[in-house]
Amino acid sequence: MFNIDGEVLNITLDMGLDDVVELKNFIESRLEYIDEIGIDGSGKDFATSSLLQLLISIKKSKPEIKIPLLEGCNFELKEFGKISWTEEELVDNG
Amino acid sequence: MDKEKLKEIFIEEASEIIEKLDIEIINLEEKPDDKDLLNELFRGVHTLKGSANSFGFKRLGEFVHGFEDVLDYYRGGDDVPQREHIDIFLDAVDVIKEVFEYEINDTSGVPDRYQDCIDAFRNLINAKKNSSESDEVSATLDDLDSKDISSEFALDDDETTKEQGSSNVTSLQKELLRSLSETEILLKIVLTLDDDLYLRGQDHTIFLRLLKSEGVILSSFWDLSKVPPLNELDPQKNYIPSVEIYLKTTKDIEEIGEIFEYLEDYEYKIEEISINFSDEEENKEEEKVKEKSAKEEVKNIESQPQAKPRKTQKSENSQEIKTPSASQQRSFVKIDTLKLDELFDSVGELVIAQNFLAENEKINNIKDENVLKTIETLSKITRLIQNRVMSLRMVPIRDTFEKMKRVVRDSSRKVKKEVKLIISGEDTEIDKTMVDALSDPLIHMIRNAIDHGLEATPEDREAKGKNREGEVGLRAYHKGGNIVIEISDDGRGINRDKVYKKALERGLISEDEELSDSQVFGLIMQAGFSTADKISDISGRGVGLDVVRSSIEALRGKVEIESKLDKGSKFCILLPLTLAIIDGMLVKSSGETFIIPTLSIVESFRPHEDIVHTAQGQGEFVNLRDELLPIVRLNRILELDNNNPKVCESTLVCAENENGRFAILVDELVGRQQVVIKTLGKTLSHLKEVSGGAVLGNGEIALILNVEGLYN
Amino acid sequence: MPKNVVLVDDSKTIIATAEMAVEELVSEGIINFKAYTNPEELLNDAISGALDYDLLISDINMPQMNGLDLSAELKRHEQFKNKPILILTTESSADMKTKGKSIGVTGWMVKPFDGAKLAKSIKMVLGL
Numbered sequence: 001m002f003n004i005d006g007e008v009l010n011i012t013l014d015m016g017l018d019d020v021v022e023l024k025n026f027i028e029s030r031l032e033y034i035d036e037i038g039i040d041g042s043g044k045d046f047a048t049s050s051l052l053q054l055l056i057s058i059k060k061s062k063p064e065i066k067i068p069l070l071e072g073c074n075f076e077l078k079e080f081g082k083i084s085w086t087e088e089e090l091v092d093n094g
Numbered sequence: 095m096d097k098e099k100l101k102e103i104f105i106e107e108a109s110e111i112i113e114k115l116d117i118e119i120i121n122l123e124e125k126p127d128d129k130d131l132l133n134e135l136f137r138g139v140h141t142l143k144g145s146a147n148s149f150g151f152k153r154l155g156e157f158v159h160g161f162e163d164v165l166d167y168y169r170g171g172d173d174v175p176q177r178e179h180i181d182i183f184l185d186a187v188d189v190i191k192e193v194f195e196y197e198i199n200d201t202s203g204v205p206d207r208y209q210d211c212i213d214a215f216r217n218l219i220n221a222k223k224n225s226s227e228s229d230e231v232s233a234t235l236d237d238l239d240s241k242d243i244s245s246e247f248a249l250d251d252d253e254t255t256k257e258q259g260s261s262n263v264t265s266l267q268k269e270l271l272r273s274l275s276e277t278e279i280l281l282k283i284v285l286t287l288d289d290d291l292y293l294r295g296q297d298h299t300i301f302l303r304l305l306k307s308e309g310v311i312l313s314s315f316w317d318l319s320k321v322p323p324l325n326e327l328d329p330q331k332n333y334i335p336s337v338e339i340y341l342k343t344t345k346d347i348e349e350i351g352e353i354f355e356y357l358e359d360y361e362y363k364i365e366e367i368s369i370n371f372s373d374e375e376e377n378k379e380e381e382k383v384k385e386k387s388a389k390e391e392v393k394n395i396e397s398q399p400q401a402k403p404r405k406t407q408k409s410e411n412s413q414e415i416k417t418p419s420a421s422q423q424r425s426f427v428k429i430d431t432l433k434l435d436e437l438f439d440s441v442g443e444l445v446i447a448q449n450f451l452a453e454n455e456k457i458n459n460i461k462d463e464n465v466l467k468t469i470e471t472l473s474k475i476t477r478l479i480q481n482r483v484m485s486l487r488m489v490p491i492r493d494t495f496e497k498m499k500r501v502v503r504d505s506s507r508k509v510k511k512e513v514k515l516i517i518s519g520e521d522t523e524i525d526k527t528m529v530d531a532l533s534d535p536l537i538h539m540i541r542n543a544i545d546h547g548l549e550a551t552p553e554d555r556e557a558k559g560k561n562r563e564g565e566v567g568l569r570a571y572h573k574g575g576n577i578v579i580e581i582s583d584d585g586r587g588i589n590r591d592k593v594y595k596k597a598l599e600r601g602l603i604s605e606d607e608e609l610s611d612s613q614v615f616g617l618i619m620q621a622g623f624s625t626a627d628k629i630s631d632i633s634g635r636g637v638g639l640d641v642v643r644s645s646i647e648a649l650r651g652k653v654e655i656e657s658k659l660d661k662g663s664k665f666c667i668l669l670p671l672t673l674a675i676i677d678g679m680l681v682k683s684s685g686e687t688f689i690i691p692t693l694s695i696v697e698s699f700r701p702h703e704d705i706v707h708t709a710q711g712q713g714e715f716v717n718l719r720d721e722l723l724p725i726v727r728l729n730r731i732l733e734l735d736n737n738n739p740k741v742c743e744s745t746l747v748c749a750e751n752e753n754g755r756f757a758i759l760v761d762e763l764v765g766r767q768q769v770v771i772k773t774l775g776k777t778l779s780h781l782k783e784v785s786g787g788a789v790l791g792n793g794e795i796a797l798i799l800n801v802e803g804l805y806n
Numbered sequence: 807m808p809k810n811v812v813l814v815d816d817s818k819t820i821i822a823t824a825e826m827a828v829e830e831l832v833s834e835g836i837i838n839f840k841a842y843t844n845p846e847e848l849l850n851d852a853i854s855g856a857l858d859y860d861l862l863i864s865d866i867n868m869p870q871m872n873g874l875d876l877s878a879e880l881k882r883h884e885q886f887k888n889k890p891i892l893i894l895t896t897e898s899s900a901d902m903k904t905k906g907k908s909i910g911v912t913g914w915m916v917k918p919f920d921g922a923k924l925a926k927s928i929k930m931v932l933g934l
Contacts, residue, residue, distance in 0.1 A: 017292055017297070017329070017330070017888050018888075020329045021329045021330065024324070024327065024329045027324070028324055028325065031324065045299070045302070045303075046299060047297075047299055048292075048297050048298075048299055049297055049298035049299055049316075049332070049334060049337075050292060050297070050329045050330070050332075052316070052318070052334075053318070053321050053327070053329065053332075053333055053334065054327065054329055056318045056321045057321050057322060057323060057324050057327040058324055060321065060322070060323045060324070061323040061324040061325070062324075079302075079303075079306045079311070080299075080302045080306065080311055080314065081310070081311035081312050081313050081314060081340075082312070082313045082314070083314055083316065084313065084314070084315050084316070085315065085316035085317065085318045086315070086316075086317060086318065086319055096826075099822070100819070100822045100823060100826060103818050103819055103822045104819040104822070106818075107817065107818045107819050108819070137816075137867060137869055140867055140896070141816060141817045141867075143896065144817055144819075144820060144896055144917050144918065145817050145819035145820060147896075147917065147918040148819060148820055148823050148917065148918035148919070149819070149823075149918075150918075290907075290910055292888045293881070293887065293888060293910035294890065294910045294911065294912045295861070295888055295889050295890025295891060295910075295912045295931070296890065296912060296931075297933075299933070300931070300932070300933035301933070303933040303934075304930060304933055330887070330888060352930075353930060355913065355927070355930065356892075356912050356913025356914075356930075356931065
């Protein structure tokens, strides 16, 4: 589901929840060694929204990390259409 | 799996449950506060209801539902069912049996007491409810009310925040609308899923997948602002409070709505975005949607069922202390009886083949020790297998006996006598194939004991110095190669003289016949005989004791009656342990081998000249301990040949049938053996002297004699 | 890869009805279907690793174990924590639903179910 190539972590979009948990544990301790996360879209849609969460969370924890897929706050998926999001905190309660 | 098979499964399962109901309710009567019993009952009824409804058997389902409610009430509370309630339960089971038949035979209508029972249930519940539960019920409803109203307000909050951002989205929506074709509509779906989303086995992506199969997902907007940094993130929690999805589809809004069936109402909202479109319209749209979800809330409140009384702490504890009954500790495998029969047949063949080996001269002449030893071992193992396979078909007679409890109850009620049933030996095992056939005769004999055996009224009994309560005993045990079932009563006993006189009148016996007591008593089981002064309907229902006797004989058993005036009577049923294998005595006559069932043999002996007598015109007799037994020459009666060997040079087998004792004359006894019965083909089966055939060890075929048909 | 759907219900009739309802899904290779009448057996198989499922459909009232308790127990294991569970019930009470929610059951299905509904729900929950 994911592999390390130098300082680039490659993941596939269609990993399941268990894999996301595994990935989170893996990354957490190695965050400083990873400079980029490459995502192999290969036409597949993502299998769990938890992955999206994780990627955003990684970016929050290490803003300088490069995650090409997330640039522009949107990306296009094959079947799920255009995914866009907001990252700005809404003012207080929500 | 097809409808037929499904129906079979349902019938099998339902029948099992219904049978248990009877027994459990009777047991409940003895221990009405046994919550475990009530739970068992409830569960059986509950399962029955589910199965019936899944079949569309509404009449059964509804009826059972009422019963279930009543049982639920009793199992969960401290109230204990009284005798009159048990009566209702038993009536209910009878109705269930009837409705069940109606349903599976597709007969229309309902049985007589159907509505009465349903009303009885309803009255029972209402009576109990009115006492204390009503307060509890309304309280819970109030709670529900407030909870839903507050969540309604929550919905409102979401609305307002959305309104603020809506003007931006409108232009996007307009753009999306332009991509629609004629038949398509544009839906805006907002998912506001709870944080335990993944825990419930769900995921945003599942909904996306489902949506994409119903149309085209144009775009989605995800609020990822709440996602925490890595060290605080739990991937198994959902931090995405809302996702807005735009879907274009040809389906309508209700169909799409079905996708979200398992979500809470506040977790999703669907709106149709349409062309003529101003802010005003949008507000109206929102209103409509709000109304829709509000209406749903109201529906939810109304559909909440009445609060049920909580299970008390006591009942939970009783579960722990309870010692599991015998049947719960072992584990069982259900076997198709057909397979068992086949196994049985094979074992039978094995026995025969093994016998062959054991008796084969050539083999017995082999001097090799090892070979002989092996044959001996083979013989032992075969016997072991035979016994074990036979035991597979053996079941304790307990279930059959338990069924009788209800029979006793019903009969004693009907004739207004006080009766106690005493059961013993219920662990005694009996061949499964016999169990069904035994049921009716037993029922009849018990009814007979209660109806005719016991005194007419409890007062009559008291006048005799007996207890008011009559005792009916049901006992089973093994004796020799047979199972004995005794039905006894401590009632009036059978009047020998009366029976004798009546039999004489009816021409069943002639004056000069010498009959033993048991033979006289046995007369009451002859067709066309009845000493009852009036025929009460329970045992006179067209099933006479003669039918009982022939049923038992069909099982190759016999019934013997003992009785003492004013003390009581005892009916003993003797049955072979199994129908397929018979314990027989091999005899030879005119060079042929025959088998006489040992069940019917009293003894065999070589007679001395002195005790043999010939009476002019009446045949030969032998004097056995002062009893004159007629001699039946086997070769003559079977028309084997015309030989007439001297009696004192032959062997006599003293046998017994319903006509009395007699002696069968054979050339010699060969030995005792268990043989597998093979039924005779059509041509031979009408012979009354013969009841079957068996293959002997040496390959020879021996006919099994039917003792009843040898002497009339 | 067909998804594994497991049903546990103490009524053989219900199981037979379900088997009939999912016949098509099974023959099309969309799901595998396995049924248990004993929840304890299911639990043992699950814990020992002999059983894995993608969706569990469970009755509530079973002699050996209550369906909600079964669900709670299964969800204590990492392997089954996030697997969806549908509960079969003849009527629902607010109590049960609350308890169900806290355990994390996915949804409730009313008995008697009709075959088409069952097949549809299975597809829906699994996103097929």
